[in-house]
Amino acid sequence: MNVNALFFDPGRHCEALALLAGGHLNQGEFALAFQYADRRCRQSNPGAHDYLLRAEASRRAGHEDVAALDLARAMEIDPTDRLVNHIALLWGAPEQKLAAARALVADETSGMDALRHAVALLFENGARTLFGLRRQGEMTAGWVAWAGAAPMILRVQAAGTQDCRIAPDSQHALAGANLSCADIAVEDNDRALRRLDFLLDGILVESFSPPSPLRQRHIARHAPAPHSSADAGPLSIIVPVYEDFEATRACLDALFAGGSDGARLIVVDDASPNPRLRAYLDLQAAARKFLLIRNEVNLGFAASVNKALAQCSSGDIVLLNADTLPPPSSIGRLAAVARSAPGIGTVTPLSNNGEITSFPTPNVANPLGSPEEVARLDALAHRANGAAAVDLPNGIGFCLYVTRACLDAVGPLPEIYARGYFEDVEFCLRAREQGFRNVCAVGVYVGHAGARSFGAEKKRLVMRNLATLESRFPSHSLEAAAFDHADPLKTFRGAIEALAPIEREAALLVCGEGASGFLAREEAQRRTNVEGEAAPLICACTLAGDRVFLRGPNEAPPHSLSFSLHTATGIAALRAYLGATKLRRIEIFDPLSLPDALLTALFALDLPVELVCADLEWAFSLRLPKEGACLGPEAPGPCASCSGALAPSAKDEISARRLERWRSILSRADSIRPLDRISDVFARNVFGADLVSERISPQVLDAPAEPIVEPLIRKTPGDALAIVTPMPCALADRLIVSLGRLLLQRGDPARIIVLGACVNDLAVMGPGNVFVAGKVENEEYERL
Numbered sequence: 001m002n003v004n005a006l007f008f009d010p011g012r013h014c015e016a017l018a019l020l021a022g023g024h025l026n027q028g029e030f031a032l033a034f035q036y037a038d039r040r041c042r043q044s045n046p047g048a049h050d051y052l053l054r055a056e057a058s059r060r061a062g063h064e065d066v067a068a069l070d071l072a073r074a075m076e077i078d079p080t081d082r083l084v085n086h087i088a089l090l091w092g093a094p095e096q097k098l099a100a101a102r103a104l105v106a107d108e109t110s111g112m113d114a115l116r117h118a119v120a121l122l123f124e125n126g127a128r129t130l131f132g133l134r135r136q137g138e139m140t141a142g143w144v145a146w147a148g149a150a151p152m153i154l155r156v157q158a159a160g161t162q163d164c165r166i167a168p169d170s171q172h173a174l175a176g177a178n179l180s181c182a183d184i185a186v187e188d189n190d191r192a193l194r195r196l197d198f199l200l201d202g203i204l205v206e207s208f209s210p211p212s213p214l215r216q217r218h219i220a221r222h223a224p225a226p227h228s229s230a231d232a233g234p235l236s237i238i239v240p241v242y243e244d245f246e247a248t249r250a251c252l253d254a255l256f257a258g259g260s261d262g263a264r265l266i267v268v269d270d271a272s273p274n275p276r277l278r279a280y281l282d283l284q285a286a287a288r289k290f291l292l293i294r295n296e297v298n299l300g301f302a303a304s305v306n307k308a309l310a311q312c313s314s315g316d317i318v319l320l321n322a323d324t325l326p327p328p329s330s331i332g333r334l335a336a337v338a339r340s341a342p343g344i345g346t347v348t349p350l351s352n353n354g355e356i357t358s359f360p361t362p363n364v365a366n367p368l369g370s371p372e373e374v375a376r377l378d379a380l381a382h383r384a385n386g387a388a389a390v391d392l393p394n395g396i397g398f399c400l401y402v403t404r405a406c407l408d409a410v411g412p413l414p415e416i417y418a419r420g421y422f423e424d425v426e427f428c429l430r431a432r433e434q435g436f437r438n439v440c441a442v443g444v445y446v447g448h449a450g451a452r453s454f455g456a457e458k459k460r461l462v463m464r465n466l467a468t469l470e471s472r473f474p475s476h477s478l479e480a481a482a483f484d485h486a487d488p489l490k491t492f493r494g495a496i497e498a499l500a501p502i503e504r505e506a507a508l509l510v511c512g513e514g515a516s517g518f519l520a521r522e523e524a525q526r527r528t529n530v531e532g533e534a535a536p537l538i539c540a541c542t543l544a545g546d547r548v549f550l551r552g553p554n555e556a557p558p559h560s561l562s563f564s565l566h567t568a569t570g571i572a573a574l575r576a577y578l579g580a581t582k583l584r585r586i587e588i589f590d591p592l593s594l595p596d597a598l599l600t601a602l603f604a605l606d607l608p609v610e611l612v613c614a615d616l617e618w619a620f621s622l623r624l625p626k627e628g629a630c631l632g633p634e635a636p637g638p639c640a641s642c643s644g645a646l647a648p649s650a651k652d653e654i655s656a657r658r659l660e661r662w663r664s665i666l667s668r669a670d671s672i673r674p675l676d677r678i679s680d681v682f683a684r685n686v687f688g689a690d691l692v693s694e695r696i697s698p699q700v701l702d703a704p705a706e707p708i709v710e711p712l713i714r715k716t717p718g719d720a721l722a723i724v725t726p727m728p729c730a731l732a733d734r735l736i737v738s739l740g741r742l743l744l745q746r747g748d749p750a751r752i753i754v755l756g757a758c759v760n761d762l763a764v765m766g767p768g769n770v771f772v773a774g775k776v777e778n779e780e781y782e783r784l
Contacts, residue, residue, distance in 0.1 A: 042774025233314025259326035325447030345406030345436025374447035397424025516590035725756030740767035
């Protein structure tokens with residue numbers, strides 16, 4: 001295989017990078033291995049193995065701290081990958097080794113050597129019982145390991161109950177000092193096997209529920225009957241509980257204080273290991289605040305919910321996570337949405353952490369505020385959106401309202417997803433097959449802490465169960481992707497944000513699309529990380545000039561807020577929002593690209609206005625004469641070319657109107673703020689020092705006492721010239737290629753390393769002595 005040919009093939013470039021990284025790694029050339037693996041990680045869709053390659057190259061080169069970061073990233077991308085877990089088990093951090101060991105035990109295809117290492121590590125860290133079981137035809141078979149030398153009792157729960165004695169097998173491959181192990185096999189010809197319980201000294205220590213077979217799904221041929229008050233029975237709220245005493249108490253306290261809207265409350269203690277939490281549940285149950293169901297062993301979300309559903313023969317139900325904060329009247333308003341239209345089967349509210357229903361940023365775990373903040377956002381959602389409902393591909397189980405008609409048609413939650421994740425999605429997809437709608441109640445907001453039940457194990461469970469879901473509903477992932485792209489909830493999130501101006505004192509950075517938008521976002525991100533400075537608010541105008549979007553930096557709110565500039569109503573709403581926000585000043589990037597309607601609205605706010613300049617294209621037409629050249633920014637006053645731009649001929653109507661508009665903007669601005677030294681010198685000479693702001697950005701470099709001009713001198717063989725390209729630029733590409741060819745012509749073996757991306761990376765690497773690392777984030781430059 002000609003790897004060099006693959007390298008310059010855009011379709012197979014990433015494949016070549018992985019091959020080159022692996023080859024150099026095997027040859028002990030760790031710096032080159034890192035170079036190719038690093039570039040692969042900067043291309044589109046890097047996978048777990050790509051980060052693993054870079055981690056190995058870094059570790060073998062002696063950069064263990066950098067390697068640890070990449071190993072963590074690989075485990076985050078795919079915690080079920082066998083190779084990733086093997087590497088983590090070998091040299092990962094202690095918590096990474098434990099996570100890898102648990103994943104390898106759960107992997108049916110793990111090799112015996114890795115499995116032996118994983119089992120030993122888990123028992124060293126307190127495990128009492130481990131097993132690897134799976135269904136094989138009409139058998140459930142595998143192995144079980146336990147601490148000590150005493151026999152284990154296997155209790156088979158099928159049509160009846162049968163106890164079997166399991167003796168330790170000293171010759172078993174997994175057996176060790178004070179560690180017993182044995183193979184087991186249980187017949188299940190009629191699929192009646194419900195659970196296998198493992199007991200030591202008469203105490204239940206672990207339980208296994210075999211996955212149910214794929215059920216035949218019957219799709220409804222008629223729309224379901226509308227929800228009505230005829231669905232008699234009390235509303236029931238089901239709350240499965242496992243850990244986190246404080247979050248659970250906050251949830252139940254919220255329900256006691258009015259969040260339940262008078263519904264019947266059922267709490268399922270899923271074998272909580274927290275004695276404080278168990279005692280609290282006993283106390284509240286004794287006070288008749290809820291019906292308490294207690295599992296002997298941990299069964300997981302679906303099985304716990306199904307035990308509670310057996311107590312609910314009528315009425316609608318709500319599935320509620322124990323780490324949620326339901327505001328007063330929220331459950332009642334979910335019920336109202338469920339009854340607002342025929343065929344609604346499930347209703348999900350907005351939440352800070354609700355996946356596709358997350359606010360303000362979708363598919364992100366936004367911070368959970370205090371109960372008061374949750375109640376405030378709920379009130380704003382209700383005020384902005386009322387009882388509106390938006391169809392979803394599926395509901396989300398953190399807070400899922402299910403109508404009785406839907407529950408009767410679909411049945412209980414599927415238990416094939418073991419202890420959690422995606423059983424709610426399958427239930428909702430089955431509901432759609434029966435003709436029911438899954439909707440979001442955009443006028444209801446429920447707080448959700450999230451990820452407390454499983455902690456670091458969440459990603460592994462998600463990956464495993466996602467594969468199961470996709471095998472059963474192959475089209476769901478495409479539909480979910482289409483929903484994310486269309487984002488029908490965006491308008492309703494924006495309506496809430498319009499009622500909640502940001503409360504921090506902030507600067508408003510105004511820009512258009514293109515280069516000015518890039519500069520504004522970079523400036524906002526930099527200042528967000530400066531201690532003592534509030535994060536700015538970005539106001540970005542579309543290229544057509546018909547709408548502006550307000551955004552916070554680094555996914556800070558607002559996220560979905562926009563205003564039309566073509567209607568008086570839209571402009572008035574923009575002014576009202578900005579007027580209610582605690583703005584300190586307005587900074588305008590590239591003012592000539594912005595429509596007059598926006599500039600008029602901004603100047604009407606009566607705030608200090610700065611015109612920010614990094615280049616002077618926003619100020620001049622840049623139509624240079626055929627003869628003559630710019631004298632440079634250090635010449636006093638504008639040169640002849642600039643003077644031509646400042647005093648266009650009467651025939652040049654476009655330049656004349658541009659200059660007139662620029663002068664009008666300049667007359668209303670308070671100052672000009674350069675972003676770099678060249679723009680600073682130019683602005684002072686052209687516009688006068690009085691207009692130039694002294695509040696220069698930190699990236700402005702102090703001018704050297706005298707120019708420093710040195711030839712490119714290579715001091716030692718193998719030197720490299722590093723070129724930083726913060727953003728792709730065609731002129732930079734030409735410069736880099738020219739430098740590369742010049743070095744080759746001189747016979748200089750020095751290489752050029754580009755830290756950043758080019759317009760055409762492969763073309764720039766054409767000379768052979770240039771390597772482009774790829775896109776580099778700002779915070780990475782120092783480490784690189």
